[in-house]
Amino acid sequence: MPQNPPAVRSLLAGVTKDDIRRDPFPHIVISDALPQELYDALAATMPTAEYIGEKIGKKITSNERYNYMSEHVLGDPAMAQVWKEFVTYHSSPEFYAEFLDLFHEDLVANLPQVEQQTGALRDLRVGRRNRDSFDTHDILMDCTAVINSAVTGRPSAYRGPHVDKPYKLFGGLFYMRLAEDDAVGGDLVLYKYRSDDPKFRTSASEYGDSRFDIDPEYVEEVTTVPYRANTLVMYPINPLALHGVSVRSLTDHQRRFIALVGDLQHHLFDLAI
Template sequence: MPHTPTTTLAVESLLGRATKADIRRDPFPHVVLRDPLSPALYEALATTMPTAEYIGTRIGKPITSNERYNYMSEHILRDDDMPQVWKDFVTYHASPAFYREFLDLFRDDLIAALPDTENRCGPLRSLRVGRRNHDTFDTHDILMDCTAVINSAVTGRPSSYRGPHVDKPYKLFGGLFYMKRPDDDATGGHLELYKYRDGAHRFTTSPSEYGDNRFDIDPKYVEEVGTITYDSNVLVMYPINPLALHGVSVRSVTPHERRFVALVGDLQHPLFDLAL
């Protein structure tokens, strides 16, 4: 069970110190920010992050090897046992203020990759921002979330939670805030960045060894071009487009959990089609 810190810490934004100069554009626009949170705030979050067992018990999901356990903002905000530091953190990172920070950083890159964006969803700076599982598309245009995520311990054999894929086309952005434990000595679990190989490409249309939905791609159609190491207090964030291919490297057998926060912004309609 999370342990509530005895001190109150001011909210900090994961993008608070980000600038356009931080954007990397190979193989697609993204930022990698190291130590975006102060040591005090990061420690308060890291020492009280829910475990897979904690999340699984509350959402009714049994613990299996290298599975994903999501504790969404609505779960956290309704959980009396979660400390206030987490409630403040998820509230801000699913707010209009954080959405504006994302746009200030990435709007130009988003429009450059998907010129039809504002015809599909409306002017980005005018979108009504709500929170996923709290608000609806009846009254809001984008539903954001800030989710505590655990990939459970790896048992039996090394495995990757998910191979090469593109995030769903109705998502405006993706973010991963890594929170690796100091004692985690597992190998792998890093974020791998890919680009398409020349020639035809095929996304899966049914469950297979490559994934469970049509946004996963057979690895033979891509090549790895970069790796972002899974570590503590590291943010990776990017606008979503058909070229934003990524996956998770194979993680060794380990009793340790892989811990991160997922940041998303869902739109009602897709911004692109995977006609590849």
């Protein structure tokens, strides 16, 4: 008989404000974020770049990003039940409340006008991206299975220093590195500004909005979070939350993680262009 999937537990279970690191901006790095049985069940059934690419109609190229969002996971009969339960919880009002319990003070400290723009953060109506709309909800959450494809041709970084889109309230990365992945790089690099007058570059994303990247001359590296299995990184988004991905060596292995996001209808801040 098939075994029941392990019970889903929050990635933030047991995380407290004492775990917040504030250099160069508020964030958490949590090792062994999930019980091993739950992590193993998710890791064993995570979709590949090829699977996602076929489902969403995106060609496989070197070190590209392939997103299988909650709408895809929940609508795919082939996805394991543990994935459906995991993305349901991590795009829920309960998970949003856990995030605020950790980071509310840091959010307001770094974006003093935020609750004038959004209303009380704890009162926001929470929905799920691509299921609900801003007509009836204030923040749309998502929990996405993400693959960076194999690196061919030459070593490359998927993305250099940048700030996440200003309409996002938070970002989260949960790494699911394969045990056999011996590639060098693919780590998360955290930066601070070198000058008071940084210049961002905008480019269109595949979803029709703008990305905000910055030339390395305007930033300096502060710390690196290694790409390791069962490791969670999470942070509120503000102009100081500069980060990027280090260069990955040539490899047949795919870089695997879960992305956690909360989208608002309007930008919370502006970036100098």
